[in-house]
Amino acid sequence: ISGVTLQNSPFWTTHIYKCDHVKLLNLNILSPAEPVKAPSTDAIDIDACTYVHVKGCYMSVNDDAIALKGGKGPWADTDPTNGKNEFIIIEDCKYGFCHGCITFGSESIHSRNVILRRIQVDKAARLLWLKMRPDTPQQYEYINVEDITGNVTYFIFIRPWTQFFDLQGRTDMPLSYGKHVTMRNIEMSCRSFFEVEKSDQYRLSDFLFENLDITTDNSSYDKNQIDHFEMKNVKLNGIVL
Numbered sequence: 001i002s003g004v005t006l007q008n009s010p011f012w013t014t015h016i017y018k019c020d021h022v023k024l025l026n027l028n029i030l031s032p033a034e035p036v037k038a039p040s041t042d043a044i045d046i047d048a049c050t051y052v053h054v055k056g057c058y059m060s061v062n063d064d065a066i067a068l069k070g071g072k073g074p075w076a077d078t079d080p081t082n083g084k085n086e087f088i089i090i091e092d093c094k095y096g097f098c099h100g101c102i103t104f105g106s107e108s109i110h111s112r113n114v115i116l117r118r119i120q121v122d123k124a125a126r127l128l129w130l131k132m133r134p135d136t137p138q139q140y141e142y143i144n145v146e147d148i149t150g151n152v153t154y155f156i157f158i159r160p161w162t163q164f165f166d167l168q169g170r171t172d173m174p175l176s177y178g179k180h181v182t183m184r185n186i187e188m189s190c191r192s193f194f195e196v197e198k199s200d201q202y203r204l205s206d207f208l209f210e211n212l213d214i215t216t217d218n219s220s221y222d223k224n225q226i227d228h229f230e231m232k233n234v235k236l237n238g239i240v241l
Contacts, residue, residue: 065102068103102128
């Protein structure tokens with residue numbers, strides 16, 4: 001799909017399901033957040049797909065710009081209609097308002113080998129958002145977010161996501177994972193730098209923040225929320241950590 005404008009969708013704008021080798025190039029994807037809010041209009045939903053390339057797009061929508069999906073529910077990983085996302089590259093894009101520049105979940109069981117790079121962001125709510133759903137076994141791994149400029153409300157956002165929570169009779173809570181996440185070469189202003197919440201519902205490990213220059217209203221962070229969390233040349237409000 002190349003060189004078209006997709007505007008004012010009544011629902012998710014572009015949703016690819018169980019596809020491979022897809023290119024979405026030089027698209028304008030638009031739906032207003034104001035003065036009248038559009039409905040849930042994700043720009044691009046990637047649902048159980050492999051080898052997806054998003055390049056040169058402009059996205060400004062009243063929901064997530066890029067959302068990785070693939071299934072939900074206590075036994076979602078055993079349902080053949082679901083699946084993982086793998087080998088995803090989003091690059092050279094520009095973002096206006098959206099809820100998440102790249103959002104993992106909430107309907108995702110496994111997303112890995114994902115790169116978001118060389119993007120410019122203006123007024124997005126979250127740069128990287130991991131929706132950790134306590135009723136679904138999830139794995140988000142090998143994620144690179146790099147070479148980014150602009151402004152967001154939240155730099156990184158990881159918390160339990162309980163909307164439509166339903167264990168469907170399962171007595172134990174599925175354990176989920178977010179691991180091997182790298183955020184580097186980023187110059188950005190934000191309201192809050194580190195919105196990460198530890199939980200017994202998931203494990204976060206092996207994060208690297210490198211070459212960050214962040215201006216923020218809330219510079220607090222807690223490395224103990226993530227196991228094996230490394231920071232290299234990270235500058236918060238002009239102070240090198």
